[in-house]
Amino acid sequence: MSARFRRMAARLWPDSLFGRLAMILFSGLVAAHVLAFVLIALDRFAIEDELGNKFAAVDIAEAVAFLDYLKPEERPAWLDRLSRRHWRYVLSDEGELEAETPKRRQANIARLRAALGPAHDANFVYFDPPQRLRRGIRMHLKDGSPVSIEIFWRGPAMSPWLPAALAVQLCIIAFFVWVAVKLATQPLARLEHAANSLGSDLRGEPLPEDGPQEVARAATAFNALQRRIAEQVAERIQILAAISHDLQTPITRMRLRADFLGDSDAKEKSCRATCRKCRLSSSRGLPWRGRTTLARPATAHVAVEASREPS
Numbered sequence: 001m002s003a004r005f006r007r008m009a010a011r012l013w014p015d016s017l018f019g020r021l022a023m024i025l026f027s028g029l030v031a032a033h034v035l036a037f038v039l040i041a042l043d044r045f046a047i048e049d050e051l052g053n054k055f056a057a058v059d060i061a062e063a064v065a066f067l068d069y070l071k072p073e074e075r076p077a078w079l080d081r082l083s084r085r086h087w088r089y090v091l092s093d094e095g096e097l098e099a100e101t102p103k104r105r106q107a108n109i110a111r112l113r114a115a116l117g118p119a120h121d122a123n124f125v126y127f128d129p130p131q132r133l134r135r136g137i138r139m140h141l142k143d144g145s146p147v148s149i150e151i152f153w154r155g156p157a158m159s160p161w162l163p164a165a166l167a168v169q170l171c172i173i174a175f176f177v178w179v180a181v182k183l184a185t186q187p188l189a190r191l192e193h194a195a196n197s198l199g200s201d202l203r204g205e206p207l208p209e210d211g212p213q214e215v216a217r218a219a220t221a222f223n224a225l226q227r228r229i230a231e232q233v234a235e236r237i238q239i240l241a242a243i244s245h246d247l248q249t250p251i252t253r254m255r256l257r258a259d260f261l262g263d264s265d266a267k268e269k270s271c272r273a274t275c276r277k278c279r280l281s282s283s284r285g286l287p288w289r290g291r292t293t294l295a296r297p298a299t300a301h302v303a304v305e306a307s308r309e310p311s
Helices: 002-012 017-069 075-082 103-116 162-196 213-260 265-283 296-308
Strands: 087-090 122-126 135-140 146-151
Touching: 017 075, 017 087, 017 103, 017 146, 017 162, 075 087, 103 122, 103 135, 162 213
Parallel strands: none
Antiparallel strands: 087 146, 122 135, 135 146
């Protein structure tokens, strides 16, 4: 099971840093948002339940006192007027008493008895004993007439605009997560582009050394690396140019000496050796371009020095 879960998590885990940061931030913010919403909703329901029970106890006590004041034949006409959204009054003693009452309902019935006074009783009953879906309260008036309250529980009320508000909040969270991750990964994208173009252009524009401290330090280190590489390459080019300049005179002298030898095997061997040296210097990056790159005064000077040497 754990291996299957790891494979599924590996498939869902994004490959890019942008996707991973976005998923972590969005998941954390949504979890915190949902937890805060649940805690606020539970606190609201607890407050509503406490205040609702207090209001219900006072309202029922006033209704019972009013029924005590009325004559028995006048009471049925006032039952609908005294009823509320979540309960209604019935002049009957039907129902089965609740044998085991939870502590929460015991506190509620104790509050109701205190509001009614010592002359009245109140107990929870079930109007459908087998199923126990219809619950109510049985009381007796001062003259002993029974009166019951049938309770209608419709669940916690939810505003119709609440799902839309939650959806808007999630969209806002997703937008700001995208902006934050984009700003965080943009310097990495610039660093990647600069690293890819470093091989072809050593004199490119340096990275801006602004932004957060970590990004600024990384840009400073990269710019220093780019300068050191450019300096080393320039020094290598200067060294190779100096070597090429030093080899220019001996190779030209060998070529002129080979031309003065006439038609012989020694001339052919000397030409082949000179060509090999030219190719060797060219393969090593030396700026040797052959006889045509030599200036005329330099060539004449080399020719004069070669004619003076003993053959």
